[in-house]
Amino acid sequence: MAPQDRLNQVSSHLTFPQGLFHNQTVIVTGAGQGIGAEAARLFANEGAKVVVADIDQVKADAVVKAINDISPNRAIAVVGDVMDATYIDTLVKKSAEFGGGKIHVIVNNAGFTWDGVIHKITDKQWDTMLSVHNTAPFRLIRAAAPYFRVKDKEPRVIINISSTSGTHGNAGQANYSLAKAGLVGLTKTIAKEWGPQFGVRANTVAFGYITTRLTAAKEDGATFVAADGTKVALGIPGRKPSSSAQGSAVTAHNDIPLRRPGSPEEAARAIVGVASPWFSYVNGETIEVTGGRNI
Numbered sequence: 001m002a003p004q005d006r007l008n009q010v011s012s013h014l015t016f017p018q019g020l021f022h023n024q025t026v027i028v029t030g031a032g033q034g035i036g037a038e039a040a041r042l043f044a045n046e047g048a049k050v051v052v053a054d055i056d057q058v059k060a061d062a063v064v065k066a067i068n069d070i071s072p073n074r075a076i077a078v079v080g081d082v083m084d085a086t087y088i089d090t091l092v093k094k095s096a097e098f099g100g101g102k103i104h105v106i107v108n109n110a111g112f113t114w115d116g117v118i119h120k121i122t123d124k125q126w127d128t129m130l131s132v133h134n135t136a137p138f139r140l141i142r143a144a145a146p147y148f149r150v151k152d153k154e155p156r157v158i159i160n161i162s163s164t165s166g167t168h169g170n171a172g173q174a175n176y177s178l179a180k181a182g183l184v185g186l187t188k189t190i191a192k193e194w195g196p197q198f199g200v201r202a203n204t205v206a207f208g209y210i211t212t213r214l215t216a217a218k219e220d221g222a223t224f225v226a227a228d229g230t231k232v233a234l235g236i237p238g239r240k241p242s243s244s245a246q247g248s249a250v251t252a253h254n255d256i257p258l259r260r261p262g263s264p265e266e267a268a269r270a271i272v273g274v275a276s277p278w279f280s281y282v283n284g285e286t287i288e289v290t291g292g293r294n295i
């Protein structure tokens, strides 16, 4: 289904005729493409005002345009590197302004991999993974605390995006695995600190294999360039291009009971679902979205 068709959909349930996130402000980091972009569109489709946070200006603007072409003034882009502390402050400030003084949902999704076997991982590789997957989400949550530690009877939800590399480990990803595991502890701590007084829910969503730039063939040549100029090659070495969730050979995915990777939209639906009021009593959990892998 085309993004615009999705935006035209209206929440089907009468309980939320204006959408599950009507009048709520949602920040999605890494929303310029992949899972984050799909999440931004789905949140907007459900009535949210969406802040598209990404380092890539062109991609962020395209996501915002696709949303606003259907629902004017529904989305803004705030462009920068989540590893830059000053950007985090700007992101929170602009999001609160856009949201009329309120922020309801944060999805800490921005990220990438910088793989290596344990005996070859450099300090820079190690520190970068902690910076993007742990320090950045922490700083964003800390900076947004005044908008979450409130008692206005409106929902507040934090979703941290993890990986089965974090929950199960993965050879060649010690740095990424440790960082993604760290999010589980951060999430549970938010649930325990901000749940009792303020009713904030925090959950981790851990993906298996989702077809995005991150899991495409390394030979495709995609790179991530950080604000400080650090350049990282993305993708999985030796992976045959199999961008279609349906099209690859069954035997290629025999570790996945559904026998296929997930699409970015399927991944995003899990994020939006967990953030939604339907999940109002699910808190502090790690929800694995894997097509059944690792069960």
Ligand SMILES: NC(=O)c1ccc[n+]([C@@H]2O[C@H](COP(=O)([O-])OP(=O)(O)OC[C@H]3O[C@@H](n4cnc5c(N)ncnc54)[C@H](O)[C@@H]3O)[C@@H](O)[C@H]2O)c1
Binding pocket: 029, 030, 031, 032, 033, 034, 035, 036, 053, 054, 055, 056, 059, 080, 081, 082, 083, 108, 109, 110, 111, 112, 132, 161, 162, 163, 164, 206, 207, 208, 209, 210, 211, 212, 213, 214, 215, 224, 226
């Ligand atoms: N694709 C998978 O199979 C998979 C599996 C497990 C977890 N994840 C996680 O899902 C999240 C989204 O990944 P994806 O697969 O959609 O990848 P992607 O590469 O398609 O998209 C990531 C987006 O994040 C942005 N981004 C990355 N680092 C940033 C930074 N420092 N500051 C601002 N923006 C930044 C990129 O510009 C890009 O738009 C990541 O946290 C990733 O680790 C993905």
